[in-house]
Amino acid sequence: MKRVADIALPLAVAALLLAGWEWAVSHWQVPVYVLPAPSAIARAFTENLGSLMAALASTLTVTLEAFAAACVLGIATAIAFSQSRLLERTLYPYAVILQVTPVVAIAPLILIWVGFERINLALVIIATIVAFFPILAGATLGLKSADFNLIDLTRLYGASRAQTLWRIRLPTALPYILSGMKTAGGLALIGAVVAEFVAGSGTATGLAWRIVESGNRLEIATLFAALALLAATGVLIFAALSLMEWWLLRRWHESAISAS
Amino acid sequence: MIALSGIAKRFANGVQAVSDLSFAVERGEFVSLLGPSGCGKSTALRLAAGLLQPDAGTVTYANGKPEIGFVFQDHTLMPWADALTNARLPLDLKHVARGEADARAAAALARVGLAGFEHAFPRELSGGMKMRVSIARALAAEPQLLLLDEPFAALDEITRNGLGDDLLKLWREDGLTVLFVTHSVSESSYLSQRVLVMTPRPGRIAADIVLPGGRDNRLAPATIEAQRSISATLNSSVAA
Structure with a gap:
């Protein structure tokens, strides 16, 4: 019953909002270039389905590549940090600097360095920078959170560093890494969109560019359709990662058990 | 089996956990290390296991370092x-x-x-x-030396007693050497052959009590008598 409510209630709110929106637009005769009705957006969506899907595929490719790169780099860096406090103390501040510097400010630089002829690589690098930090922060904390007594036990049995890492530290870090990944999934999408905005015309073919282009042409219904597609993609990424988190933790972690 | 001799250990925070700590455990013995909270019992056990290095003194094993089993106060499971x-x-x-x-x-x-x-x-x-x-x-x-750090402290009395009996059975069957850290006089009086009473921090051995036989159950007269003598020694070592 509770699960049905979890799904039904947000959907009911969405239906109410859309109905109210549709009514308001027709009642006050709001011009379509200011606020199109949901029905107009749906029409724009079906009319532009091919090009929107192509744009989505482009943005999604950048997002997934950046997300994968952020996972590999974030976890690998955290493992390196966990093996050497000196390395962590030396390099962590630079990771923080990378995190707090607005990516729109460094994106033009990256585009110039990588070159517009390799625009996709540049987009992936920018989105990776945005998505990298939550995974690094989560994995670093997680790898440090291993039970000291368990670590002592591995020492007692003469375990190598690699064994301790594989058998104790990484499983301990898993919930922290997965939590970082959930944040990073959304950030990779945001990073990809920001990168496309900065890259501008003639190069980008993703959803962000469709939004800019539709805005310039006052095709506001198409703009909304692209926007809705973007939001739905973000929700789907989050849902997929939440499902993976639940599946990996379902047997043992409090977070997954209380949720089931 | 294992001998600690003149051990001192001070932690980074300045706490002197043990000082001039010396004792030996023979092969096949069941020895309890008893003392008030914070007297350095766990430190002594970690030193015996080689998990801590002493600042002074030596830990020696009779025939090279034996296979050691270690049981912590909480279960420490993955x-x-x-x-x-x-x-x-x-x-x-x-x-x-x-x-x-x-x-x-x-x-x-x-x-x-x-x-x-x-x-x-x-x-x-x-x-x-x-x-x-x-x-x-x-x-x-398959350890030769089993080190237990207040393993039953967090359990209810019925469970604690059941596990104590099982531990005795394992010790008898396997010919294990057991070093058992506890703050419970009754537990040490029933389970062990020898009780090492520690002073408050910095811990060292205040008394080495060899318990007589006949302690077949927790309420046997010999067990009660052993409790009395351990309590008296513990009280005088804490007061000293």
């Missing part, structure tokens, strides 16, 4: 792994082949009364059962 995988940890770390490791871990679980619970996760087990898995893990490596 929550992500089932009972069998937990009990198998020492064997996995020693690269024992999976088939043999599984068989030995399952046998260890059976010995502590957990046959049939091989694939239960720690969260599905009671406090006493978790502690049994922890003991099975220590047994899986």
